[in-house]
Each structure stands twice: as structure tokens, then as C-alpha cells.
Amino acid sequence: MRALVVERYGDEAGVRATEVPQPQVGANDVLVRIHAASVNPLDLKIRDGEFKAILPYRVPFILGNDLAGTVIRAGAAVTRFAVGDEVYARPDKGRIGTFAELIAVHQDDVALKPISLTMEEAASLPLVALTSWQALVERAHVQPGHKVLIHAGSGGVGTIAVQLAKHLGALVATTTSTANVGLLKNLGADVVVDYEKQAFETVLHDYDVVLDPLGGENLDKSLEVLRPGGKAIGIAGPPDAAFARELGASPVLRAAMAALSFRTRRRARRRHVTYEFLFMRASGDQLREISALVDAGRIRPVVDRVFPFESGPEALDYVGKGHAKAGKVVLTMP
Ligand SMILES: NC(=O)c1ccc[n+]([C@@H]2O[C@H](COP(=O)([O-])OP(=O)(O)OC[C@H]3O[C@@H](n4cnc5c(N)ncnc54)[C@H](OP(=O)(O)O)[C@@H]3O)[C@@H](O)[C@H]2O)c1
Numbered sequence: 189m190r191a192l193v194v195e196r197y198g199d200e201a202g203v204r205a206t207e208v209p210q211p212q213v214g215a216n217d218v219l220v221r222i223h224a225a226s227v228n229p230l231d232l233k234i235r236d237g238e239f240k241a242i243l244p245y246r247v248p249f250i251l252g253n254d255l256a257g258t259v260i261r262a263g264a265a266v267t268r269f270a271v272g273d274e275v276y277a278r279p280d281k282g283r284i285g286t287f288a289e290l291i292a293v294h295q296d297d298v299a300l301k302p303i304s305l306t307m308e309e310a311a312s313l314p315l316v317a318l319t320s321w322q323a324l325v326e327r328a329h330v331q332p333g334h335k336v337l338i339h340a341g342s343g344g345v346g347t348i349a350v351q352l353a354k355h356l357g358a359l360v361a362t363t364t365s366t367a368n369v370g371l372l373k374n375l376g377a378d379v380v381v382d383y384e385k386q387a388f389e390t391v392l393h394d395y396d397v398v399l400d401p402l403g404g405e406n407l408d409k410s411l412e413v414l415r416p417g418g419k420a421i422g423i424a425g426p427p428d429a430a431f432a433r434e435l436g437a438s439p440v441l442r443a444a445m446a447a448l449s450f451r452t453r454r455r456a457r458r459r460h461v462t463y464e465f466l467f468m469r470a471s472g473d474q475l476r477e478i479s480a481l482v483d484a485g486r487i488r489p490v491v492d493r494v495f496p497f498e499s500g501p502e503a504l505d506y507v508g509k510g511h512a513k514a515g516k517v518v519l520t521m522p
Pocket of ligand 1: 228229230315316319339340341342343344345346363364365366368383401402422423424466467468469513514515516
């Protein structure tokens with residue numbers, strides 16, 4: 189089958205479209221013919237070797253973390269899916285490889301795709317929608333009336349997180365560039381801060397939750413807009429010791445991760461707020477909830493551009509160089 193493969197870590201090496209063997213299908217796996225896969229900044233970080241310490245994929249490996257497609261075979265123990273089902277998934281982090289014609293995915297990581305979406309739209313969702321769900325529902329327990337700030341509202345995560353937070357009944361603020369202010373208002377944000385014109389920390393106060401996909405100084409300033417007892421959830425880092433424990437990391441790696449977030453956690457403690465790092469995980473159950481919200485019209489995907497499979501390297505470059513105007517970039521499979 190055709191696949192986009194990382195043969196050597198590093199951005200100059202890039203990815204190559206090549207022939208690879210078909211995947212093995214385990215008893216609990218479904219074999220999916222992939223129709224579309226979306227590109228995430230995570231793909232670029234993996235390709236460039238930035239995640240080698242925590243996601244040590246051995247080269248050569250197939251890149252890609254999101255898919256929509258059709259089940260063409262079900263393992264002997266599969267109970268939830270049948271041949272012909274149209275599904276979407278973010279495969280487990282140990283079994284990535286969606287930039288390919290076929291992939292075997294554990295049934296627990298898969299859900300029926302929203303019926304109201306095309307394959308391209310469905311493929312844009314799993315990783316960013318699961319991230320939004322795990323941040324806002326699982327970690328932050330967002331309730332009606334909570335004040336929630338979502339940075340980078342026009343990004344893959346932001347476009348979905350803003351809509352999910354609104355669905356949960358929150359008052360939602362977001363940050364974005366001038367060009368995307370209208371889009372964020374359309375997605376339901378109550379307060380849109382144009383970061384080219386205003387510093388968010390001067391206009392936002394007493395927030396219960398901040399979702400931060402930017403890190404660095406943006407995260408530091410986010411701690412200032414929380415009310416005492418509020419929570420900042422970082423998805424771009426720094427990682428913390430809880431994440432290292434979740435990974436089963438060695439004591440050395442655990443200490444290194446705790447050290448990376450030491451300054452942020454100390455800053456948070458001084459302001460009587462908390463900081464947590466989130467690294468999303470696969471979940472078919474949560475994708476089922478997301479499908480229901482999409483089909484009920486509560487969440488709609490935002491797709492910036494669709495590239496054919498053979499243009500995969502250009503699609504990665506397009507995302508890597510920040511050319512996407514808003515939302516997700518999707519690849520269609522041969
Ligand atoms: N830990 C996890 O589990 C996890 C999961 C998903 C993503 N992530 C990480 O989260 C980050 C975002 O992911 P994504 O998929 O949303 O990326 P993306 O689609 O590339 O979006 C990034 C967005 O950032 C916006 N932006 C840039 N500078 C900004 C600023 N100063 N203030 C506000 N917005 C700004 C840009 O919008 P404008 O054009 O409007 O500036 C752009 O739309 C990446 O680093 C990714 O790796 C982590």
C-alpha cells in the first residue's frame with residue numbers, strides 16, 4: 189500500500205510517499221481503508237524528532253494521527269464494528285500511521301463518524317476534538333456560567349474548543365489575529381481579543397479556566413487572568429511530573445519534566461491557581477460523544493484546505509510554515 193513515511197528524523201529529510209506492507213490486524217482491531225487524514229502540528233514535531241524522548245518511533249515509520257475511512261475487515265474479537273462502517277479515529281499514540289491507504293486500529297479507539305460530515309471534515313476532528321474534550325470536560329469540569337479563555341481560537345484545537353466550551357454553557361473568551369475575529373464570533377465566542385491590537389491580560393480577569401496551546405510567555409500571562417482557585421491547562425508545554433507518571437517514564441525523565449514546569453507551577457502557586465499539562469489520548473467513547481454533538485449541530489469542523497495524498501509533503505510544509513488561515517489541513521488518500 190502507499191504511505192507517507194519518515195525514513196530519517198529531521199525536517200530536511202521530510203517524508204516520502206512509498207510502498208509499504210499492509211498492516212497486521214489483531215483480534216481487537218478493525219482494518220480501515222482511509223479516505224482522509226488530517227495534519228496536526230504533532231506530525232511535524234514527530235517528524236522533526238522533537239518527541240523522540242516520549243514517543244520513540246523507530247524509523248522507518250508511517251506518519252499521521254487522525255483518520256476517517258471505512259472498515260474493511262474486523263478482527264475475531266471485534267464486537268462494535270462491522271465491515272462497511274464509516275468511522276473516524278485518533279489511533280493510540282503507540283500505533284500511529286494514518287497517512288496511508290490502510291491502518292489497523294483497536295476497536296476501543298474508533299467511533300462511527302458523524303453522519304452529517306464528509307470524510308474530509310470527519311478526518312479533521314479526532315485529535316483536536318479529543319484534546320478539547322479532555323481539557324474542558326475531564327480536567328476542567330467546565331460548568332454553565334464558568335468563564336473560559338481559549339487561546340489561539342482559530343487553530344485546529346481552538347476552533348473546536350470554543351464551540352465545546354459554549355455547548356457546556358461557559359462564557360467563552362478567545363485570542364486570535366485580526367483576520368480571524370469574525371470567524372471566532374461566528375463560532376460563538378463571547379469575547380474575542382485581537383492579539384494584534386490588545387494584550388489579553390489587560391482586558392480579561394477572573395477566569396475559571398484557560399486552555400493554552402501556545403506556552404511560554406502566553407502561559408505566564410494566562411496565570412494572571414485566572415481567579416484564585418482557577419486552572420490553566422497547557423497543551424504546548426511545559427510537561428509536568430503527572431504526565432511523566434502517565435507515560436511510565438524513568439525517574440530521570442520524570443525529574444526532568446518536573447523541572448521543566450517548576451517555574452510555571454511555582455508562579456501558579458503564588459497566584460493561588462493551578463497549572464496542568466495535558467497530552468491527549470485516544471478514546472472511541474469520547475469520539476462517540478463528539479459525533480452526537482456534531483450531528484446535533486453543536487460543533488462544526490473548520491477545514492482550511494484539502495490536499496491530495498501525493499502532495500503530503502507540501503501539506504506538512506503548509507502547516508509547518510503557518511500558512512493555514514484557520515482550522516485544519518486534510519489529506520485525501522489515493
Ligand atoms: N498536548 C496535546 O495533547 C496537544 C493536542 C493538540 C495540539 N497540541 C499543540 O497545541 C498547539 C496548537 O495546536 P493546533 O492544532 O490548534 O495548531 P494550529 O491549527 O496550527 O493553530 C495554531 C494557531 O495559533 C494561532 N496563534 C499564533 N500566535 C498566536 C497568539 N499570539 N495568540 C493567539 N493565537 C495565536 C494562529 O492563529 P492566527 O492566525 O489567528 O494567529 C493559529 O491558528 C500545537 O503546539 C500542538 O502541537 C497539543
